[in-house]
Amino acid sequence: MEWCVSMPKIELHAHLNGSIRDFTLLDLARALGDKGVIDFSQVEHVILKNDRSLSEVFKLFDLIHIVTTDHSSITRITKEVVEDFASENVVYLELRTTPKKNDSLGMSKRSYVEAVLEGLRAVSSVDVAFIPYSEEPINLSSPLSDESDKCNGNTRKKIFVRLLLSIDRRETTEAAMETVMLALEMRHFGVVGIDLSGNPAVGEWITYLPALKFARDQGLYVTLHCGEVSNSKEIHNMLDFLPERIGHACFFEEEHWRRLKSCNIPVEICLTSNIRTLSVPTIDAHHFVDLYNAKHPLVLCTDDSGVFSTSLSNEYNIAASTFGLGQKEMFELSKNAIKFIFADNVVKEDLRKTFDSAAKNLD
Ligand code: 5GP
Numbered sequence: 001m002e003w004c005v006s007m008p009k010i011e012l013h014a015h016l017n018g019s020i021r022d023f024t025l026l027d028l029a030r031a032l033g034d035k036g037v038i039d040f041s042q043v044e045h046v047i048l049k050n051d052r053s054l055s056e057v058f059k060l061f062d063l064i065h066i067v068t069t070d071h072s073s074i075t076r077i078t079k080e081v082v083e084d085f086a087s088e089n090v091v092y093l094e095l096r097t098t099p100k101k102n103d104s105l106g107m108s109k110r111s112y113v114e115a116v117l118e119g120l121r122a123v124s125s126v127d128v129a130f131i132p133y134s135e136e137p138i139n140l141s142s143p144l145s146d147e148s149d150k151c152n153g154n155t156r157k158k159i160f161v162r163l164l165l166s167i168d169r170r171e172t173t174e175a176a177m178e179t180v181m182l183a184l185e186m187r188h189f190g191v192v193g194i195d196l197s198g199n200p201a202v203g204e205w206i207t208y209l210p211a212l213k214f215a216r217d218q219g220l221y222v223t224l225h226c227g228e229v230s231n232s233k234e235i236h237n238m239l240d241f242l243p244e245r246i247g248h249a250c251f252f253e254e255e256h257w258r259r260l261k262s263c264n265i266p267v268e269i270c271l272t273s274n275i276r277t278l279s280v281p282t283i284d285a286h287h288f289v290d291l292y293n294a295k296h297p298l299v300l301c302t303d304d305s306g307v308f309s310t311s312l313s314n315e316y317n318i319a320a321s322t323f324g325l326g327q328k329e330m331f332e333l334s335k336n337a338i339k340f341i342f343a344d345n346v347v348k349e350d351l352r353k354t355f356d357s358a359a360k361n362l363d
Contacts, residue, residue, distance in 0.1 A: 001317045004316040010308075012223075012268055012301055015197070016081060016093070016096065016116065017068055017097065019304060020094075024046060027066065053277060070102075071111065071189070074119065075119040076115045079119040082120060086126040093161045095163055096165070096197070097165070099113050101178060109182050112293060113191070118189075120252050126157040128158075128159055131189065148320065161188055162191075162193075165186075167195070168197065177214065180211045180215045187220075193220050194212065194224050197225045226248060227251045235253075235256050241312075242263060245340055246266075248270065249267050250274055250280055251252075260297055267296065267298045269288050271286060271319060272315060273308040274286065297339065316334070
């Protein structure tokens, strides 16, 4: 496990509210309980329950959102999530979250995202680079440059963070479009793409398609939760859209695999999440093996490290021990993810240097 923690890693599928620390969730719930907004004794056991089906997970998210959706909580969670990923040597994090509106709290989708940005600025334990270089001239004396780290004797950790705004499958076409417009406005703060997520048993592909097409036309990247339930027609439609990446791919049939492989669409693999939600029968039967052996582009991710009590290091450890992969193979798998990130070439180059330098420490 130790080398899984120490090697540099790239996280491309992490939902902000799903990555909340248990302690923070209980803390925020207790505070709402004290104010009489919720009955803490009723929610405590729901929060602490470990095994949940996919539909139970979405019930938990509704509860989490009651507890977390105010500006200061979103700022706190963002700060903690980035610190947690950085502490296990995640060097590039694409964090996704669904912008939420709550009139009673004076929250708009825009102010929600601003609270997330505030969280990124509040991180103090590590240097966070979230403003794209294209927006900020490269400053060679920046603490985020490896060279300057050496010159200044600066050994602080650094992490690149980019944001994806999620469309929830419960949303209307208009609400989805509002999220895409917001993503476009927030590009200079490191918003690079759009994710489609939320309960896969809800909603229709056709509802989100106009917003997703618009996002693509405007140059945003798109990743889709795809094949989390058996829905052959929707999987076809999603693959026909040619997203830049997809997440999960648990309920694919032969023809879907053929299409996915012929289009070479990278897959975000979330082992613990898929097992916990019973989306795959057993870990040995996970489609990771087939994709890995076929050299199909894939990346290991956490999905919801808080809800599923995992970490990215743990996901690497599970893959290594279940599928008999060694340290070198896991390192290559991790480094390979650089190709699928939604950031620019300057970031990719910086990450390659980080991995090359870490490679010298491999046994
Ligand atoms: P948030 O967007 O509020 O930061 O993160 C939680 C939300 O992410 C959930 O309400 C849900 O919409 C989405 N989400 C988290 N995990 C999953 C998952 O495994 N599958 C899908 N489809 N959506 C998820």
